[in-house]
Amino acid sequence: MQKYKNPNQHLIAPGHTACPGCGQLMSARLVLDACGSKTIIANATGCLEVTTTKYPTSSWKVPWVHSLFENPSAVASGILAALKQKGLDKEITVLAQGGDGSTFDIGFGLISGMWERKENILYVCYNTEVYSNTGYQASGATPLDANTTTTPPDKKSMGNAFIRKNMGEIAIAHGCVYVAQTTCGYPADIINKVKKALTFTGPKYLEILTTCIPGWGVENEMAVQMGKLAHKTGIYPVFEYYDDEYHVMKIPGEPLKVDEYLKLHKRFKHLFGNERGKEAIKQIQNIADKNIEKYNLK
Amino acid sequence: MKLKYPLEVNPGTTITNKTGGWRTQKPIVDHEICIGCDVCRKVCPEGVCFPTGEKNSKGRIFYDRDLDFCKGCGLCAKECPVSAIRMENDFK
Numbered sequence: 001m002q003k004y005k006n007p008n009q010h011l012i013a014p015g016h017t018a019c020p021g022c023g024q025l026m027s028a029r030l031v032l033d034a035c036g037s038k039t040i041i042a043n044a045t046g047c048l049e050v051t052t053t054k055y056p057t058s059s060w061k062v063p064w065v066h067s068l069f070e071n072p073s074a075v076a077s078g079i080l081a082a083l084k085q086k087g088l089d090k091e092i093t094v095l096a097q098g099g100d101g102s103t104f105d106i107g108f109g110l111i112s113g114m115w116e117r118k119e120n121i122l123y124v125c126y127n128t129e130v131y132s133n134t135g136y137q138a139s140g141a142t143p144l145d146a147n148t149t150t151t152p153p154d155k156k157s158m159g160n161a162f163i164r165k166n167m168g169e170i171a172i173a174h175g176c177v178y179v180a181q182t183t184c185g186y187p188a189d190i191i192n193k194v195k196k197a198l199t200f201t202g203p204k205y206l207e208i209l210t211t212c213i214p215g216w217g218v219e220n221e222m223a224v225q226m227g228k229l230a231h232k233t234g235i236y237p238v239f240e241y242y243d244d245e246y247h248v249m250k251i252p253g254e255p256l257k258v259d260e261y262l263k264l265h266k267r268f269k270h271l272f273g274n275e276r277g278k279e280a281i282k283q284i285q286n287i288a289d290k291n292i293e294k295y296n297l298k
Numbered sequence: 299m300k301l302k303y304p305l306e307v308n309p310g311t312t313i314t315n316k317t318g319g320w321r322t323q324k325p326i327v328d329h330e331i332c333i334g335c336d337v338c339r340k341v342c343p344e345g346v347c348f349p350t351g352e353k354n355s356k357g358r359i360f361y362d363r364d365l366d367f368c369k370g371c372g373l374c375a376k377e378c379p380v381s382a383i384r385m386e387n388d389f390k
């Protein structure tokens with residue numbers, strides 16, 4: 001018997017089936033706790049949905065709806081319309097959320113519509129940089145040269161041939177009132193950004209880079225470390241954008257070289273110990289350097 | 299299993315699924331070293347690190363974890379700023 005009793009105060013209950021150490025579940029719990037119990041969630045298909053709602057159970061302690069992979073944004077719009085009818089839209093937060101596959105690719109059009117309608121919804125993307133739940137296929141968020149099940153490196157290929165989409169900038173271009181990026185390396189920053197986002201009325205987008213343990217090929221205890229390294233190398237800029245201005249989280253000290261981050265993943269293992277890999281790493285360093293310059297991260 | 303549409307279930311009911319059985323290592327918290335910083339509570343993907351409400355000899359409220367659900371990922375041990383948590387083999 002355990003001596004101390006778990007007060008179980010989080011709005012996501014334990015007993016979910018995410019992999020040990022999952023950065024996405026850690027982040028989702030922080031997001032929902034920051035939103036508070038007066039929240040209604042529309043969730044896309046993906047690990048977050050599958051691991052928390054094994055029928056006939058649910059981890060969620062707030063109203064939570066899943067319909068399709070691509071439509072949490074549209075479902076959230078419907079929820080908001082109903083709340084408006086009831087005069088409850090000022091007191092209840094509507095949260096739409098999904099993985100990178102649903103956000104960057106499959107639900108992209110519907111998200112664009114939600115933003116066009118300027119709806120007062122917070123959309124959170126948990127960016128694992130792959131379609132985690134179906135076995136790590138490349139998505140529009142997968143970084144250059146990553147080894148995924150659809151982009152295996154071989155004689156002709158170094159892995160994923162494309163540079164990832166910049167969804168944060170796409171949200172800004174839609175005129176979202178609040179856009180932010182952070183990583184699962186900064187739990188306190190996740191909480192602050194959700195709270196800040198909710199002070200704005202209108203469409204809001206928060207993207208959190210979240211470690212997928214098997215998808216990235218990292219150890220169970222590495223989620224926070226990886227999130228921090230993605231920021232400190234410039235690979236993943238951490239910023240907020242509101243009132244026409246960027247507010248960035250500066251990299252403490254000199255930015256680290258991208259190898260420091262890449263060498264810890266199995267998905268980038270093929271870049272080490274060969275000449276072609278060296279060239280590829282240079283290109284990734286170049287992307288990071290451009291981020292550092294563009295977002296003024298130093 | 300017979301499904302009843304629409305598929306509606308009660309909130310927080312995964313609590314019946316004790317994931318502690320997944321574990322091969324378990325975190326041991328040294329209550330005397332713990333400074334009550336809340337880091338383990340923030341990072342635990344299961345959300346099962348918590349303040350016990352009791353104070354150690356230094357007057358700090360120390361933390362513990364719920365082994366019914368802890369999957370033994372080691373994140374709390376790795377992130378604890380004062381190394382109050384260590385991982386140990388969990389023989390069942």
Ligand SMILES: Cc1ncc(C[n+]2csc(CCOP(=O)(O)OP(=O)(O)O)c2C)c(N)n1
Pocket residue numbers: 024045046047048068069070098099100101102103106126128130131132133134139
């Ligand atoms: C329209 C449609 N296409 C494909 C699928 C199969 N599918 C279910 S989960 C999933 C992957 C989800 O990936 P992502 O959105 O990145 O979330 P993650 O699992 O990484 O959290 C896929 C492809 C589906 N359910 N619906």
Ligand code: SF4
Pocket residue numbers: 017018019021022023024025047051128132133211212213214215
């Ligand atoms: S596959 Fe990845 S995203 Fe899905 S539960 Fe496991 S670690 Fe989390």
Ligand code: SF4
Pocket residue numbers: 021325341342343344345346347363364367368369370371372373374375
């Ligand atoms: S080992 Fe992992 S699951 Fe267990 S208490 Fe620590 S962070 Fe939570």
